[in-house]
Amino acid sequence: MTPAPASWRELLGPEHLGAVIVMAGGVLVGAVNIYLASSMLPTVVADIGGASFYAWSMTIYLVATVIATMLVSRFLSRWGNVGAYLLGFAVFMVGSLACAASMTMPMLLVGRGVQGLGAGLLSGLGFAVIRSALPRRLWTRGNALMSAMYGIGNFVGPALGGLFAQFGSWRLAFVLMAVIAVACGAVVPRVLPRSERSDARAPIPIVSLMLVTAATLAVSVAGVLPGAMTRAAGIVVALLLVVGFVLHERRSELRVFPRTTYRAGSPLKWVYLTLGLLAFGVAAESFLPLFGQRLAGLPPVAAGFFGAVISLGWSVTQIGSSSAVRERTVRRLIAIGPVLLALGFLAQGLLQRESVPIWLVAIWVPVLFVAGSGIGIAYPHLSVAAMASTPDPEEGRQAAAAIATVTTMSTAFGTAVAGVLVNLGGRSMLDSARYLLFGFAIICAIGIVTARAATRSSRPGPSSSEPSSSEPSEPSEPSEPSGRTR
The missing domain is CATH 1.20.1250.20 (MFS general substrate transporter like domains)
Structure with a gap:
């Protein structure tokens, strides 16, 4: 007497297709861009220089992404589903265009940071909005699709970046990401349910945010440091910061993770x-x-x-x-x-x-x-x-x-x-x-x-x-x- 599982046809049917495309698209662009820039960096460095900043493109992007994912629930409370998604696609678009227009490596890194903030917000929203955009029986299918976007992004990102780098058109790759963000953002008001908004400004868990950011930064830097012992030390520091984060969250009323x-x-x-x-x-x-x-x-x-x-x-x-x-x-x-x-x-x-x-x-x-x-x-x-x-x-x-x-x-x-x-x-x-x-x-x-x-x-x-x-x-x-x- 176990109920039959909801089908993929139902998830991708006319009733839910628009919302699914927006949610999956947001997670996908964030996942693609983790490795998209990395695969194009040799071409980028040959064009605008900045070889000494080579390893920081991934680090800055990941740190910005983690920061944004920790603030998703607060953006949803303040702006609702539609407002939060429009903000996420807008920030991602601005970051992508900044990368495309970069004339120096520091400018590119700033663009990657902004892009990471938008990507993190979109990735978190892809999972958080499932609760209100889909009925309970479709949650498993919806989560499967969202998490599959990470796998597809890991596959598509290097291939797409390599293709654009092959033809020396790395700027067009970032423009393409911006165009995708605009296209997804344009349909958001028509396909997503409007959730309740709160005018009260939810306090930001500053200490938790700082500890997680420091841990992510420490482990990201450890990944590019020379020498196994130096890298191991960086990972140990990051783990200690994570322990400090957990201990703080257990005692604090302001948390990143739910009570x-x-x-x-x-x-x-x-x-x-x-x-x-x-x-x-x-x-x-x-x-x-x-x-x-x-x-x-x-x-x-x-x-x-x-x-x-x-x-x-x-x-x-x-x-x-x-x-x-x-x-x-x-x-x-x-x-x-x-x-x-x-x-x-x-x-x-x-x-x-x-x-x-x-x-x-x-x-x-x-x-x-x-x-x-x-x-x-x-x-x-x-x-x-x-x-x-x-x-x-x-x-x-x-x-x-x-x-x-x-x-x-x-x-x-x-x-x-x-x-x-x-x-x-x-x-x-x-x-x-x-x-x-x-x-x-x-x-x-x-x-x-x-x-x-x-x-x-x-x-x-x-x-x-x-x-x-x-x-x-x-x-x-x-x-x-x-x-x-x-």
Whole structure:
């Protein structure tokens, strides 16, 4: 008597298509631009100079993105769905045009910072607005689509940047991003529901914001510092700042994460930790193209696509995973996700060789795809668990927006840790590959423990603010099959 899952056709039907395009488009442009600029930087430096600022493009963008994601719930309270989205697309457009018009590297970095603020706001809104833009039964499908945008962005960003760089037209790539932002922003008032706004100015959690910003900055800088010990020290500083952030949030009334996160017995903290460890694994893609070129002799284009296989597995498997509605099935998918991710890295590490033959490269691809599928089968259900962790609308928006914060911070941490592990290999590319893959296998295996803790408590029921469109909170009981709406 379990209710049938809502279909993709319903999510992408006329009633919801406009809102879905806006939400998914906002997350996608933010994800694409993480690596779009990085793949064009050699061409940019050759044109406008500034090689000494090379590594700061990614750092400034990620720090700005994290800051913006932490303020999403406050923008929603002040401006509502429509106003917050218009602001996000406008800021992203201004940042993109500033990048396109840059004549020096410092000007480009300012543009990247503004672009990151818009991207962070749009990424957080993509998850937070699902609660009001879609009925409860479509939350899993909606979250699957939003999180798939990260995987698609990781795949499209380098390819698109490389294409524009190939023809020396890097400025046009930023113009294209601005045009997409304008197109999405133009339809926002017509397709998004207008949520309630509050004239009261919600206080900003300054201390929490400063601690998270400092942690993100520390780990981002650690990722570009020379020497393994220096990078390790930067990561340790960042971890200490994160600990300080958690201790402060537990005592403070002004929080970035909802109050439920720190409540005794609440699984929400484990949900966020599991999401973070899954997103952490994607950072391995930063060095996979390097291993493909140096160990397997792949040409740059083929190595680039090889590096995006984890993201491809993440995106593709969410299509099937989001169909699951039985509570037992959902729990199993969440538990299996970190297992597949860790085993994928372990197997990939065992398969590393000098002068890899082509038949072994052919095995690499499905192994990495399986690792990415571990993210895809668990991510949408963990996202819904975070969104449905509280019936309070304000806390629900805060919990949903925090998904983007956790994802972005974990990517930054993962990139820095990957750099440290690769440096441990010294001049041996084979050793570097093994350190990275085995190290990531161990770290991502921690998610097996956090996933079990996240599913230990029963799944929360739907928000009381959406009784007419919600699924039954206990779908396995035959007495409540009527929770679906048509």
